[in-house]
Amino acid sequence: MEAELLKKCTDAGIRITAQRALIIETLIVSDDHPDADLVYRRAVERDQSISLPTVYRTLNLLEDAGIIKKINMNDGKARFEPVRKDHDHLIDADNGHIHEFQNQELKKILDSIANEMGYEVIDHRIEIVGRKRGESNCDCIQIKVY
Amino acid sequence: MEAELLKKCTDAGIRITAQRALIIETLIVSDDHPDADLVYRRAVERDQSISLPTVYRTLNLLEDAGIIKKINMNDGKARFEPVRKDHDHLIDADNGHIHEFQNQELKKILDSIANEMGYEVIDHRIEIVGRKRGESNCDCIQIKVY
DNA sequence: GTAGATGCAAATCTTTTGCTCGCCC
DNA sequence: GGGCGAGCAAAAGATTTGCATCTAC
Numbered sequence: 001m002e003a004e005l006l007k008k009c010t011d012a013g014i015r016i017t018a019q020r021a022l023i024i025e026t027l028i029v030s031d032d033h034p035d036a037d038l039v040y041r042r043a044v045e046r047d048q049s050i051s052l053p054t055v056y057r058t059l060n061l062l063e064d065a066g067i068i069k070k071i072n073m074n075d076g077k078a079r080f081e082p083v084r085k086d087h088d089h090l091i092d093a094d095n096g097h098i099h100e101f102q103n104q105e106l107k108k109i110l111d112s113i114a115n116e117m118g119y120e121v122i123d124h125r126i127e128i129v130g131r132k133r134g135e136s137n138c139d140c141i142q143i144k145v146y
Numbered sequence: 147m148e149a150e151l152l153k154k155c156t157d158a159g160i161r162i163t164a165q166r167a168l169i170i171e172t173l174i175v176s177d178d179h180p181d182a183d184l185v186y187r188r189a190v191e192r193d194q195s196i197s198l199p200t201v202y203r204t205l206n207l208l209e210d211a212g213i214i215k216k217i218n219m220n221d222g223k224a225r226f227e228p229v230r231k232d233h234d235h236l237i238d239a240d241n242g243h244i245h246e247f248q249n250q251e252l253k254k255i256l257d258s259i260a261n262e263m264g265y266e267v268i269d270h271r272i273e274i275v276g277r278k279r280g281e282s283n284c285d286c287i288q289i290k291v292y
Numbered sequence: 293g294t295a296g297a298t299g300c301a302a303a304t305c306t307t308t309t310g311c312t313c314g315c316c317c
Numbered sequence: 318g319g320g321c322g323a324g325c326a327a328a329a330g331a332t333t334t335g336c337a338t339c340t341a342c
Contacts, residue, residue: 015295015296015297015340015341015342016341017296017297017298017340017341018340019297019298020297035331036331036332037330037331049298049299050298050299051298051299051300052299052332053298053299053300053332053333053334054297054298054299056331056332056333057297057298057333058297060332060333070220072218072220074216074218074224074271076224076306076307076330076331077330077331078220078222078331078332090259090260090263090265092265093268093269099263101259101263103255103259105255106252106255106256106259109249109251109252109255110252110274113236113247113249113252113274114236114274114276115279117236117245117247117276118278118279119236119238119274119276119277119278119279120276120277120279121274121275121276122239122275122276122277123239123274123275124272124273124274124275125220125271125272125273125275126270126271126272126273127270127271127272128256128259128260128265128267128269128270129267129268129269129270129271130260130263130265130266130267130268131265131266131268132264132265133261133264133265133266161316161317161321161322162316163315163316163321163322163323164315165322165323166322181306182306182307183305183306195323195324196323196324197323197324197325198307198324199307199308199309199323199324199325199326200322200323200324202306202307202308203308203322203323206307206308222305222306222331222332223305223306223307224306224307293342294340294341294342295340295341295342296339296340296341296342297338297339297340297341298337298338298339298340299336299337299338299339300335300336300337300338301334301335301336302333302334302335303332303333303334303335304331304332304333304334305330305331305332305333306329306330306331306332307328307329307330307331308327308328308329308330309326309327309328309329310325310326310327310328311324311325311326311327312323312324312325313322313323313324313325314321314322314323314324315320315321315322315323316319316320316321316322317318317319317320317321
């Protein structure tokens, strides 16, 4: 996995430095969806000298090259993940946990929608916000009304 | 439309002030998807005395009440629109134009996906990034590779 | 050797907050 | 009248940038 990503980088003309390799490895090891600051905090544990601006610069670089993907939780921070098999996210409204899923039917629908509008799909962002069935949301203090 | 939104506000216990009414009207008049600063700049044309913090406070208030919706273009700024009929967005990759669409089939799929995972859908965010068919993307300078 | 990358510090941009004054009900 | 809202200024948080130094190729 890591070698694969590093190859993608060199193929894209991205120079591999110690910092970039560490950031890439950090992303691979992370099975959640860290924001830039969290990537930095995880990376700095392994290399004290890495800096936050470098993390930002590297994440932007990798995103522009299509090697990682920026995802958005509407929490004001950009989060990142390596581009893997196509998948989308279901976010648990109560605890913020992120579940991943894949659905071919969904992709077909997107294609046909875009097609009807005269477009072809080149990317998409899909997030389902959901609540576990069976858990009532009325017996607890709830600020936001969905 | 405006009276309708104002009613939603009073129903939600939101006091209607001159500033809030102006912000709501600004949102209704806007057929694009303005960010907070743009809402502010549009509103200030009509009332010199309105302030940016008030715009932010009002937008958050309206969003928490479910009267407007925050949408995200991955450009680092939150954008807003009144909650209208359910719809999603297709973003033109070349010029950033936002098209809206509705598709029942899509909603059914989301329901069944969530259902399979033991969840029920309480919200969703869907954006298709597309390119107009027939327009080549190879004959022009292109920085981002999608 | 040289173009490009890094670290540091500071700037920038978006959004939020403390406080005082003013206005809606 | 009293509480809630507004404006101002400043803080806070996320992200970017200028510049001198260092490094991958």
